[in-house]
Amino acid sequence: MLVELEKRGKLYRVITQNIDGLHQMAGQSDVIELHGNTRKILCMSCDKTYSMDEAYTRLEKELPPKCSCGGVLKPSIVLFG
Ligand SMILES: [Zn+2]
Known part of the structure; x- marks a missing residue:
């Protein structure tokens, strides 16, 4: 859903506490990982x-x-x- 919002220009950036990289794997291009990544x-x-x-x-x-x-x-x- 977040990737679709980004494609439609409705979402600029995601700030997440996730460390698993799933946002990027889903296709999100601009992700700030507050707690780093694995x-x-x-x-x-x-x-x-x-x-x-x-x-x-x-x-x-x-x-x-x-x-x-x-x-x-x-x-x-x-x-x-
Ligand atoms: Zn060292």
Whole structure:
């Protein structure tokens, strides 16, 4: 429904707390993700980003997966607690 509203010029942008990328998968073009997303992986030490595929490759070798700087990698989302 939101994509259809955008196509008709009735919706300019979506601001969401969703982290799953479903808005983009549905075709929404302008999405602000307040809590980040699970498609990017972030180093907790140097802020370098990795793709999910790169993180899975590193995960097969070590747990938790580490950045080239030695920092721990985590999904690029807000983790409460
Ligand atoms: Zn790093």
